[in-house]
Amino acid sequence: MQLQTGALVARGARGATTSSKLSLPRCSQYLRAAPLDVRISHTRALYHTTQRKCSAWAAAVSVAGNIVSNAVSRAKGDMPTIDPLRIVAKEMKFLTGNIRKLLGSGHPSLDRAAKYYTQAEGKHVRPLIVLLMSRATALCPKAPQRREATLQASAAIDSSLSPLSILSDYNPSAGTPAEHNDSTTDPDILPSQRRLAEITELIHTASLLHDDVIDHSVSRRGSPSANLEFGNKMAVLAGDFLLGRASVALARLRHAEVVELLATVIANLVEGEFMQLKNTARDEKNPRWSEETLTYYLQKTYLKTASLISKSCRAAALLGGADAPTVEAAYLYGKNLGLAFQLVDDMLDYTRSERELGKPAGADLELGLATAPLLFAWKTMPELGALVGRKFAGEGDVARARDLVMQSDGIEQTRALAQEYIERAIAAISPFPDSEAKDGLIEMAVKTLKRNK
Secondary structure (H helix, E strand, C coil), X not given: CCCCCCHHHHHCCCCCCCHHHCCCCCCXXXXXXXXXXXXXXXXXXXXXXXXXXXXXXXXXXXXXXHHHHHHHHHHCCCCXXXXXXXXXXXXXXXXXXXXXXXXXXXXXXXHHHHHHHHHCCCCCXXXXXXXXXXXXXXXXXXXXXHHHHHHHHHHCCCCCCCCHHHHCCCCCCCCCCCCCCXXXXXXXXXXXXXXXXXXXXXXXXXXXXXXXXXXXXXXXXXXXXXXXXXXXXXXXXXXXXXXHHHHHHHHCCCCHHHHHHHHHHHHHHHHHHHHHCXXXXXXXXXXXXXXXXXXXXXXXXXXXXXXXXXXXXXXXXHHCCECHHHHHHHHHHHHHHHHHHHHHHHXXXXXXXXXXXXXXXXXXXXXXXXXXXXXHHHHHCCCHHHHHHCCCCCCCHHHHHHHHHHHCCHHHHHHXXXXXXXXXXXXXXXXXXXXXXXXXXXXXXXXXXXXXX
16 A cells, blocks of 8 residues: 555645535445555545546535535534434443443452443443444445345344353353343344444453553543553453453354454454554664655554444444445445544644543653654654654653644644545445434534544
8 A cells, every 4th residue: 555645735734625625536436445545645536537427426426515515614613513422312321231231240350340441431432433324324225135144133132152051151150131122222223233333332442451551551531540440460351351242242143244344353453553563664763754654654543443433334334234335335434534533633642631631641652652743743854753763762752752743734734634534434425315313424523523532
């Protein structure tokens, strides 16, 4: 994969993308983009640009342009906002309780550690996106060949495949089946899709437990981190336990492609963590800025953050029996949203205080990590190379690096790139039928750019 700089990177904040500059694709081949196309270029260069005319597609492009234009206006505060949580509030109401039931253990210490991060009021962004995508794709065309797998996935999500006497032979507790009140849940969201939302949160929470150990974190969501509360060993084991419970719940969906997708996510999280151990592919002592450096960062970002969002969105569409273009659109929405989410997160590490973030500000530099704002600053400030090479370990390196980033346009460039990915996410789902859930997905994208913690 080659990184191509283009108009987006050059224009900075002053030239941030607007609806008038949006160039959408002219044929539906944009739904079949490469699995990880993170080239930094104008949207016109990213997508298929043949001159083939199609009145239906021209209409679709016009609709997509209007959607993005409205989203940009909403981000600027010119339009009333939508509350995505309200759209799937009934489903979200049961989320934490069901997750805690899936995590039950007969060992009291493990039970406390495994459920520790479910006690704080988290944002639950990933399951919220899965539920919105499930409801939005319910109105999309279906693939008849997926009907059987869809029925099986929802038929017995709490039924074991192996005899219970084998599964819980010497295990004090194999977990209490979660329950859903079908009289109050949305009929457009299948039981398998609700369980997928819970599995997604389990995988994410497991990654937080492991990340906090790796990063020596002391706080999470405004409370002591699990590694501080229970010790590193207990925190790691609790994360492993969450992944084990998630794997069991995933297997009981009885949908081979969804199992493959989410199992790959777990591997991606580990691969991304290994990539994060070094700031450049060669990890040289005195590196020079290159496009490959930014490519490496974006690849790592996809694996650590966007993989879970993109593949769970794809899985939601599969579980609903959607046709191939819808499945691909769901994936592209999640991929681009995930990349934008992390870019904004990296930007906030420079612009927000510890009190606002609920975790230490400037933590990335302290951990030796060169993220997007610094990588953009490095292009015009070569002196950052030596700091990157020694991972900001020298005396005064962190303060010096931060000052250089703040003097540059690195934060503005990061914001512009995040907005580009948000526009791609919104464009991907533009063919979906109009619905509250689709509006909720668009609002989730808008909120990603506007968030401050």
